[in-house]
Amino acid sequence: MNYSMDNGSVRWDDVMLLDWRFDGFPGRVLWVDLSQGTVEAKEIPHDWLIESMGGKGLATRLLVEWDTTDYDAAMNLKHPVLDRVDTARHPTNPLLFMTGPYQASTVGSSGRAVVVTRSPLTDVYIDTYIGGNIGHVLRQAGWDGLFITGASNHLCRLEIVDGHAQLHDATELAGMTTWQVEQTLEGKGECLSIGPAGEHGVRIASPLTAGRRAAGRGGTGAAFGFKNLKAVTVKSTSKEEVRFASEASLKSAVKIQRQEMGLRRRSGDPFYAFGTSRGPIYASENGRMPTANYSSTNAMIPKFSELKVSGGQGGVVASDGSPVTITTELDAHELSGEHWHESLPDAKQSACCAPCPIACEAADRPTIDGEKIRKRPIHLNRVDRPEYETLAMLGSNLGLTSSLDVMDGNDACNRLGIDTISGGAALSIVCELVEHGWLPEHWADHFHAPFDFGRYKQGDVVPWQFGIPELPPLALAMLANSQPGDDGLFSVLAAGAVAFSEYVEKTTGHPATRLTAHCKGLDLPAWDPRGKRGNAMAYMTANVGASHMRAGYKEPTGLPNSSAVDLMEELIESQNSIVIRDSMILCAFAKGATPDRVMLDAWNAITGDTASWDDLMHRASIQWNLARSWNVEHWDRLGKNPIETDLLSWRLRKEPIPAGVAAGMVSFVDDQDEKACMEKYYSLRGWDENGRP
Ligand code: SF4
Numbered sequence: 119m120n121y122s123m124d125n126g127s128v129r130w131d132d133v134m135l136l137d138w139r140f141d142g143f144p145g146r147v148l149w150v151d152l153s154q155g156t157v158e159a160k161e162i163p164h165d166w167l168i169e170s171m172g173g174k175g176l177a178t179r180l181l182v183e184w185d186t187t188d189y190d191a192a193m194n195l196k197h198p199v200l201d202r203v204d205t206a207r208h209p210t211n212p213l214l215f216m217t218g219p220y221q222a223s224t225v226g227s228s229g230r231a232v233v234v235t236r237s238p239l240t241d242v243y244i245d246t247y248i249g250g251n252i253g254h255v256l257r258q259a260g261w262d263g264l265f266i267t268g269a270s271n272h273l274c275r276l277e278i279v280d281g282h283a284q285l286h287d288a289t290e291l292a293g294m295t296t297w298q299v300e301q302t303l304e305g306k307g308e309c310l311s312i313g314p315a316g317e318h319g320v321r322i323a324s325p326l327t328a329g330r331r332a333a334g335r336g337g338t339g340a341a342f343g344f345k346n347l348k349a350v351t352v353k354s355t356s357k358e359e360v361r362f363a364s365e366a367s368l369k370s371a372v373k374i375q376r377q378e379m380g381l382r383r384r385s386g387d388p389f390y391a392f393g394t395s396r397g398p399i400y401a402s403e404n405g406r407m408p409t410a411n412y413s414s415t416n417a418m419i420p421k422f423s424e425l426k427v428s429g430g431q432g433g434v435v436a437s438d439g440s441p442v443t444i445t446t447e448l449d450a451h452e453l454s455g456e457h458w459h460e461s462l463p464d465a466k467q468s469a470c471c472a473p474c475p476i477a478c479e480a481a482d483r484p485t486i487d488g489e490k491i492r493k494r495p496i497h498l499n500r501v502d503r504p505e506y507e508t509l510a511m512l513g514s515n516l517g518l519t520s521s522l523d524v525m526d527g528n529d530a531c532n533r534l535g536i537d538t539i540s541g542g543a544a545l546s547i548v549c550e551l552v553e554h555g556w557l558p559e560h561w562a563d564h565f566h567a568p569f570d571f572g573r574y575k576q577g578d579v580v581p582w583q584f585g586i587p588e589l590p591p592l593a594l595a596m597l598a599n600s601q602p603g604d605d606g607l608f609s610v611l612a613a614g615a616v617a618f619s620e621y622v623e624k625t626t627g628h629p630a631t632r633l634t635a636h637c638k639g640l641d642l643p644a645w646d647p648r649g650k651r652g653n654a655m656a657y658m659t660a661n662v663g664a665s666h667m668r669a670g671y672k673e674p675t676g677l678p679n680s681s682a683v684d685l686m687e688e689l690i691e692s693q694n695s696i697v698i699r700d701s702m703i704l705c706a707f708a709k710g711a712t713p714d715r716v717m718l719d720a721w722n723a724i725t726g727d728t729a730s731w732d733d734l735m736h737r738a739s740i741q742w743n744l745a746r747s748w749n750v751e752h753w754d755r756l757g758k759n760p761i762e763t764d765l766l767s768w769r770l771r772k773e774p775i776p777a778g779v780a781a782g783m784v785s786f787v788d789d790q791d792e793k794a795c796m797e798k799y800y801s802l803r804g805w806d807e808n809g810r811p
Contacts, residue, residue, distance in 0.1 A: 135356055136260025136281035141363035142219045142725035143167045144260045147180070148283050150276060152345050153209060153268030157276070157283040162262060168727055171701035171734065173218025174245050175741045176262065177234035181243075182748055186210050186267040187236070193755060198603040199613040199621055203756065206236040206341065207319070209269035213341045215310070215350070216263030218703035219724045221253040222360050224372050226379060227708030229254055229471030231263075232700065237336035238344070239321045239540065239614050240639035242752065242763075243661045243745045244336030245700065249471035250327035252308035253703065258354035270346040273317075277306060278352045288348045292317070295533040296326040299349050307353030313535030315598035316343040320612040322540035322641075323598075326532060328470045330479075330502050334537045336640060336662060337614070363726030371719040378711040379475040389707065391467070393478035395455020395521070397506025397644070398514065402450040404675040405780035406646045408515040409448065410584050411546035412635040412769060415646040416778030417448040417514055419584065448519040453510075455480070458503050458521040465503065471705060478707055479503065504528040504538070510644035511542025516549065517584025526571075527590030534598035543615040543641035545593050547633055548607070552582045556628040561607045567592050615641055616767075632768045638663030647770060649780025650675045652682040655689055655795050658764045661745040667706055669693045676779030679787045686798045690739075697738035743803070743811040750810050760809035764796065 136159075139145030145167065149160040162176070166183075170176040192208035205211065213235045220228035231253030237244035256263065259280045275288040291299055291311075299311040308327060315323035316339030323339025324332040333339075342348070362368050383390045401407035402417040410419045451457055458480075459465055465482045480503040504512070504524045512527035513519070531538045552563045564581045567574040572588035574580060580592055600608035602617075610621045616639050622630035635642035640663030647653035656669035670692045672685060699709055702721060718731050750760050765771065766785055771792070774782045786792040797807065805811050 134281045135354075135359050137359050138260065138361040140164050140167065140725075141361055143172065144257065144262050146261060147216075147263050147265045148261050148278065150264060150266040150283075150285070151268045152266065152270040152274065152285070152347060155270065155285055157285065159281075160265065167262075168725065169737055170741065171219070171698065171721070171737055172262065173216055173701040173703040174232050174234065174697060175701035175737065176218075177214045177216040177232060177245065178243075178741050178745050178748075180216075180265060181212060181214060181234055182744055184212065184265065185748075186212050189755065197613070197617075199610050199617045201620075201624075202241070204241070205752070206238045206241050207344050209345065210267060211236050211341070211344070213266040213338070213345060214263060215256075215266070217253045217257040217261075218701055219721060220702045220704055222257035222357070223362065223368065223720070223724060224473060225368075225702075225704065225720050226372065226375050226712075227471065227474045227476055227705035228703065229474060230703040230705055231256065231333075232703060233325065233333040233338045233341075235336075235338055235341045237338070237640070237662070238319070238323075238340035239337035240663055242638055242663070242749045244338060245662060246324075246333040246335040246338055247667075247700070247703065247706075248310075248325070248327060248333040249331035249705070250308065251470075251472060252310055252327045252352055254472075255308045255354045256352045258357050258360060259352060260354075260359060264350070266345060266347065269344060273346050273348050275303075275349040275351065276347065278350070279307070280353070280355055291348045294348075296535050297329055297533050300329055303349060303351055306351040309349060309351050311349035311535075312339045312342045312347075313533060313598060315535045316340055317348065318599060318601045318612065319343050320536065320598060320600065321602060321614045321617070322537045322544060323535050324531075324537045326535055330532050331470055332532070332535075332537065334539065335665060337537070337540070339535045362724045364723045367723035368720060371716050371723055374716050375708075375712050375720075376475055378713075379708075382711055383475070389478065390476060392455040392459070393480070393503070393707075394506035395458065395480075395503055395509060398450040398453040398509050399456075401506070401510065401644065402448075402514070403779070405649055405775060405778035406644075406675060407450070407510050408542075408635070408642070408644055408646060410517055411515060411543075411550040411633060412642065412646065413550065413633075414776050414778070415648070415780060417450050417453075418777050419448070419517055420776050448514050448517070450514075452519050453513050453521050453524070455503055455509075455521065458525075461522055474705070474708075476705075476707060476711075501525075502528060502532070507644045508538040508542075511539045511546075512590050515542045515546045515644075516590060518587055518590075520587070523587035524590075526587070527594065530591040530594040534594055536594055536598060539643050540614055540641045541590075541594055541597070543635070544597065544611050544618065545590060546584075547615045547618060547630075548582045548611065549584045550633050551622060551630060553584075554628070554633075556622060556626055556630055557607075558622060558625045560605065565593065565596060565607070568595050614639070632773070634767050635769050636664055636767045637765075638763055640664045642767075642770070643667075645671075646775070646780075647766070647785045648775045649677075649679075649783035651677065651680065652685040652689055654766055654770065654785035654792075655682060655686065655799060656693075658766060658796070659689070659693070659799055661742070661749060664766070668696055670696075676783070679783060681787055681791045681794065683791070683794050683798050686795065686802055689799065690802055691735070693742060694735045694738035697741050698734050701738070701741070739803075746805075747811050761796065764809060765792075
């Protein structure tokens with residue numbers, strides 16, 4: 119099939135359900151060329167599907183095998199803020215949206231999909247996961263996923279109904295928030311869309327579905343924006359073509375998983391009541407929760423006026439050399455989901471990634487004028503309980519202490535289409551730079567409120583300061599409507615915290631890059647690696663940069679410094695096992711209740727494969743190296759040594775945590791230890807001494 123751009127609606131006579139070519143796999147992607155305005159089905163060989171395990175593995179294989187990037191042209195694109203190329207912005211950069219073998223099945227917690235591309239934020243490989251139902255429905259409609267290349271010369275949307283796909287003009291959706299898009303397109307099926315941030319190419323933008331589920335990391339919302347693709351809607355009219363090798367074996371694997379989930383719920387596992395939102399209590403006690411722009415990790419805010427960022431010796435010390443004075447303490451309980459539930463008696467648990475027996479999310483269902491509001495979240499304000507990452511990054515990291523205040527920033531990110539982690543990092547670095555007095559002279563230490571909110575009226579001065587609850591929603595709105603490219607504060611910030619710090623350092627001479635926390639340009643999530651053995655190496659070796667979702671970590675935190683070199687084998691095993699999870703695609707929160715044996719049995723039952731767990735681990739290691747090679751090839755084009763790209767940012771390597779259980783610690787014992795860990799890891803992966811597979 120090959121359909122041209124069409125302003126009309128789907129011709130229902132043309133709609134047909136596509137057969138699944140293989141057990142467990144539709145066996146095709148929808149190839150979308152936005153420059154040509156065409157869509158067509160492209161078949162995938164069976165051995166690729168089995169070898170890659172679908173999802174992340176398949177997306178990586180297609181990205182490498184079918185890479186459409188015109189590197190000669192793309193390498194000439196200059197980044198709007200940084201002194202580097204901007205390959206990801208080129209129209210030929212492929213953008214994949216893929217499902218895995220668990221989607222369209224009864225495996226619990228499988229309402230997921232993955233976005234894979236070259237990250238607009240980091241210019242390297244990114245895979246980032248999204249909940250909701252769109253993954254299930256796309257697969258039921260007969261597609262393993264979407265392979266999108268080219269760029270439309272006007273805003274467009276992609277509509278899929280079973281085997282029929284059509285591109286439509288979408289200029290009427292321009293400037294809309296994700297919630298407005300979903301309301302406008304209601305009735306067209308599951309909807310994935312970008313908000314103003316993605317449209318403007320903000321490098322920390324995310325696409326969203328179901329009003330509150332985001333493919334958060336790496337700025338993939340900007341990848342949709344570069345292509346002028348505002349929204350994708352997907353509808354499936356039947357499940358009858360879904361095909362599994364053995365329904366009976368699948369049923370018994372799923373039964374074991376569900377029994378375990380039921381047991382955990384009945385035994386009072388707090389995750390089943392609060393999801394990740396209990397995180398602030400645990401993370402602050404263990405010295406891992408970013409506070410005031412990663413300057414501390416235990417909900418204690420250092421007194422910035424007494425801080426000195428040294429010229430290279432390392433360490434945060436008071437200007438007279440004495441330890442940092444702690445002046446402010448946040449309340450981790452107030453920041454937690456427990457407090458959120460105590461404060462909102464109408465809040466209810468819910469699940470938006472069905473089928474999910476865990477149902478880890480919660481939303482407020484307020485009573486207004488005596489009537490309980492039951493509308494879908496896109497029709498309400500301030501409804502969702504933020505995840506831990508958001509509570510930390512838009513809470514403690516901005517000096518805020520109430521989970522109710524964090525809701526406003528969370529909802530702003532959902533509406534505008536912004537990653538809450540990188541959004542928090544972007545706002546917090548400005549606040550810390552102001553504390554140090556390091557902003558360039560042509561920028562003010564405040565901005566004007568773009569609309570009435572909280573204590574601020576439109577036009578009021580909002581200072582760039584920690585501890586202002588109104589700051590996140592107001593500043594995020596300014597950010598989402600800025601375009602990286604000119605000299606304005608928000609335009610530079612729209613390229614992300616790392617680019618912002620480089621600009622400030624270059625412009626003022628102050629060591630602003632020392633205030634960032636990242637690896638490969640990806641902002642650190644809300645788990646600080648200092649004083650945690652092995653965590654630094656997990657961030658450094660993940661192909662995407664600093665992601666907390668690419669390896670598990672060993673307890674405990676904050677032991678006296680000791681090398682993690684003995685953990686490298688275990689780290690690799692953990693990374694490989696997560697590749698399996700992300701290829702099938704199972705929610706990370708369900709892994710504990712889904713033992714390897716159950717995952718394997720479900721895979722074999724769905725696909726008809728006869729693999730062992732070791733076979734799958736071997737396939738996973740191939741995926742890991744494939745993505746690494748794709749990155750290394752790019753670093754070679756840029757003349758960069760892979761080792762340099764693997765290092766964490768200065769703050770994490772050299773600046774000891776000021777207080778708490780991990781006080782005085784950095785990410786490694788010393789530089790020698792860092793080197794030893796890297797050498798051991800490279801050698802176990804079969805890479806050379808420069809980190810090349
Ligand atoms: S555990 Fe939560 S995030 Fe995971 S699938 Fe279930 S509802 Fe979605």
